[in-house]
Amino acid sequence: MQHVPDAAIGSVLVSWYQKNKRALPWRQRFLESGDPYVIWISEIMLQQTTIQAVLPAYERFLGIFPRLHDLAAASEEAVRLACRGLGYYRRFRLMHEAAQVLAAREPFHWPRTFKDWRELPGIGDYTAAAISSIAFGEAKAVVDGNVERVFCRLLDRRVVPDQKLKREFQAMGDLLIPAAAPADYNQAVMELGQTICIKQNPRCEICPIQNFCKAYAAGSQNLAPAPRKPMEYEDVKMHLWLLIKGGKVGLVERSKGARFLGGTLGLPTALEHDGQLRWEQDGPWNFEPDSVGSFKHSITRHKIQAFVHQREWLGASSRDITWVPLHEAESQLVSNLDRKALHLFLKISDRHP
Numbered sequence: 001m002q003h004v005p006d007a008a009i010g011s012v013l014v015s016w017y018q019k020n021k022r023a024l025p026w027r028q029r030f031l032e033s034g035d036p037y038v039i040w041i042s043e044i045m046l047q048q049t050t051i052q053a054v055l056p057a058y059e060r061f062l063g064i065f066p067r068l069h070d071l072a073a074a075s076e077e078a079v080r081l082a083c084r085g086l087g088y089y090r091r092f093r094l095m096h097e098a099a100q101v102l103a104a105r106e107p108f109h110w111p112r113t114f115k116d117w118r119e120l121p122g123i124g125d126y127t128a129a130a131i132s133s134i135a136f137g138e139a140k141a142v143v144d145g146n147v148e149r150v151f152c153r154l155l156d157r158r159v160v161p162d163q164k165l166k167r168e169f170q171a172m173g174d175l176l177i178p179a180a181a182p183a184d185y186n187q188a189v190m191e192l193g194q195t196i197c198i199k200q201n202p203r204c205e206i207c208p209i210q211n212f213c214k215a216y217a218a219g220s221q222n223l224a225p226a227p228r229k230p231m232e233y234e235d236v237k238m239h240l241w242l243l244i245k246g247g248k249v250g251l252v253e254r255s256k257g258a259r260f261l262g263g264t265l266g267l268p269t270a271l272e273h274d275g276q277l278r279w280e281q282d283g284p285w286n287f288e289p290d291s292v293g294s295f296k297h298s299i300t301r302h303k304i305q306a307f308v309h310q311r312e313w314l315g316a317s318s319r320d321i322t323w324v325p326l327h328e329a330e331s332q333l334v335s336n337l338d339r340k341a342l343h344l345f346l347k348i349s350d351r352h353p
């Protein structure tokens with residue numbers, strides 16, 4: 001490690017956090033219940049998702065599954081529905097799997113340490129450090145993109161963070177974290193990165209660790225860290241069908257190996273490549289595209305042009321299609337992509353569910 005900043009930073013951050021922390025529902029719930037479950041759920045939901053998007057989903061989820069054993073006993077589909085709109089479903093599938101592993105323990109006991117949490121499905125270094133410190137007081141520092149940015153600026157490191165730097169920052173965080181207040185330190189450094197040491201134009205004038213910051217002293221806050229190469233997007237053409245039978249819409253389960261949203265219940269979907277359609281659920285399907293409208297949508301690094309089609313279903317009933325009254329369809333659709341297609345269809349066809 002090239003340079004370890006003043007160890008006093010840890011206690012300065014803790015004092016700042018204790019005076020300025022935001023009233024977030026998972027903090028309040030943990031304070032009241034002491035249940036690690038409420039911290040774990042928040043940490044999984046917050047992965048790659050903004051706090052604003054998580055807030056309503058978090059309350060809804062805990063209303064449906066208030067305790068670990070409720071989640072473990074739920075069906076995969078019920079879990080997907082409870083997490084709808086948050087994207088990146090794999091993390092919720094793994095969370096459900098981890099809940100089942102934990103609920104099967106006889107006698108039941110929570111993992112307590114970073115190492116124990118790390119062994120569960122879907123729990124990486126960051127999440128294991130966050131839960132074991134916040135819920136069990138282990139002095140293990142969190143390092144995520146926000147923390148990397150704060151540390152790069154503290155040390156004026158004008159580089160793109162890589163794995164080697166991440167390891168250095170983990171060691172640095174583990175030195176800075178005060179043994180007496182690991183939960184507050186970790187939440188402080190995350191909150192500093194989210195609210196003060198933000199990507200563009202950090203708010204140095206109100207930063208509690210300004211005196212320690214080399215980038216502030218050099219005026220190079222916007223150079224550290226160096227920007228990553230912009231993400232390269234892939235264009236995708238997708239077709240979604242609104243199958244209508246009476247006042248109902250037909251939903252199908254996408255194949256587990258579908259390229260997008262595998263295993264979700266949604267609208268029949270095909271991807272177009274070189275003029276050919278490739279179906280995202282088991283067939284056979286032989287619809288011709290006849291678009292009523294289109295919209296744009298992004299999933300990770302894919303820019304999707306989605307074409308919406310309508311088709312009256314005149315065929316025999318099929319056990320592969322779930323018919324849902326139009327007014328209930330919204331609540332059955334897990335992904336934003338399907339919901340956007342449904343809204344477009346309702347608007348264009350002037351149907352009122």
Ligand code: SF4
Pocket residue numbers: 150153154196197198202203204207208209210213214215216221
């Ligand atoms: S002084 Fe500015 S650049 Fe340095 S840590 Fe604080 S907010 Fe970030």
